[in-house]
Amino acid sequence: NAGVTQTPKFRVLKTGQSMTLLCAQDMNHEYMYWYRQDPGMGLRLIHYSVGEGTTAKGEVPDGYNVSRLKKQNFLLGLESAAPSQTSVYFCASSYGTVYEQYFGPGTRLTVT
Amino acid sequence: AQSVTQLGSHVSVSEGALVLLRCNYSSSVPPYLFWYVQYPNQGLQLLLKYTTGATLVKGINGFEAEFKKSETSFHLTKPSAHMSDAAEYFCAVNLSGGSYIPTFGRGTSLIVHP
Numbered sequence: 001n002a003g004v005t006q007t008p009k010f011r012v013l014k015t016g017q018s019m020t021l022l023c024a025q026d027m028n029h030e031y032m033y034w035y036r037q038d039p040g041m042g043l044r045l046i047h048y049s050v051g052e053g054t055t056a057k058g059e060v061p062d063g064y065n066v067s068r069l070k071k072q073n074f075l076l077g078l079e080s081a082a083p084s085q086t087s088v089y090f091c092a093s094s095y096g097t098v099y100e101q102y103f104g105p106g107t108r109l110t111v112t
Numbered sequence: 113a114q115s116v117t118q119l120g121s122h123v124s125v126s127e128g129a130l131v132l133l134r135c136n137y138s139s140s141v142p143p144y145l146f147w148y149v150q151y152p153n154q155g156l157q158l159l160l161k162y163t164t165g166a167t168l169v170k171g172i173n174g175f176e177a178e179f180k181k182s183e184t185s186f187h188l189t190k191p192s193a194h195m196s197d198a199a200e201y202f203c204a205v206n207l208s209g210g211s212y213i214p215t216f217g218r219g220t221s222l223i224v225h226p
Contacts, residue, residue: 004155033213040121042218043156043202058213090155097212098144098163101204103155 001026006091006104013081013111021076021107023091031094032074033058033101034066036087043090049074081111114139116205118217126225131175131190133220135203138184145186146204146214147177156202162186173197198224 007022023032034046045058049068063085065077074093078085088108092101119134137143144163148156160171167179173196177188186203203217 040218043216045213048213092156097214098206100146100158100161101148101156101214103148103157105155106153 003027004091004093004102004104006089006107008107009105010108011110013078013109015082015111017081018077018079019081019109020078021089021091021109023074023076023093023104024072025074025091025093025102026072027093027102028071029093029095029102030071031096032068033092033094034064034074034076035090035092036060036085037090037106038087046076046089081109083111085109086111114143114205114207114212114215116203116215116217118201118203118220120220121218122221122223124223124225125193127195128192131188131193131197131222133188133201133203133222135177135186135188135217136184137186137203137205139205139207141207144206145177145179146206147171147175147186147188148202148204149173150200150202150219152199159188159201193222193224195224195226198222 004025033048035043044060047066052071055066067075091104094101115138117136146161147159150156162179170176204214206214
C-alpha cells in the first residue's frame with residue numbers, strides 16, 4: 001500500500017495564479033483532511049471530508065476550495081494564490097474521527 | 113468543545129537523558145488522545161494513542177504516555193533520549209461518541225544534544 005500520497009511535492013506560484021493539490025489514499029478511508037503547517041502555528045485545518053461527495057470548512061478555509069468526487073481522492077484548490085498561502089500543506093486520512101490519521105509527505109508551496 | 117495545550121515549543125535534552133513532553137487537554141466527554149512525530153521534511157506519523165482501557169500506553173521507539181484524567185494530561189516520556197529522537201512532536205485530542213474533528217497542539221520541537 002502506498003498510504004497517502006500528495007502531488008506535487010514542491011510548487012512555486014506567482015500571486016494571482018491558481019493551482020490544485022492532489023491527495024490520494026488507498027486505505028479505503030472515509031475521512032480526509034487538508035492542513036497547512038506554518039512555523040509556530042502547528043497544524044491548522046483548512047477543509048475536511050467525511051465521505052465521497054461531502055466537504056466541510058475547517059479552521060482556515062478562506063482562499064481555498066476542495067472537492068471529493070472519488071472516495072480515494074481529495075483535491076485542494078487555490079483560485080488566486082496570495083503570498084500568505086506560502087506554507088507546507090499536508091493531507092491526511094482516517095477511518096473516522098476517533099481513529100488515528102495517516103499523513104501524506106506534504107507539499108511545499110511558495111507564492112511570490 | 114476540545115482543546116490541546118503543549119507546554120514548551122522547544123525542549124532540549126542531552127543524549128541518554130529523560131524525555132518529557134507535556135500535553136494538557138480539555139474536553140467535555142472522555143477523550144481519545146494521540147501523539148504524533150514529525151521528522152524533518154516528512155509528514156506526521158503516529159507514535160501512540162489512548163482510547164480506552166489501560167492508561168499507560170506504549171508506542172514506537174520506546175516512547176510511552178500516561179492518561180491522567182484528574183490532571184487532564186497525556187504527557188509523553190522516554191527514559192533515554194537518542195539523537196534520532198530529534199523531531200517535532202504533536203499531541204492531538206478528539207472526543208468519543210461524536211463526529212468531531214481532531215484538535216492538534218502547536219507542537220514541541222525536541223532537540224537532543226550529544
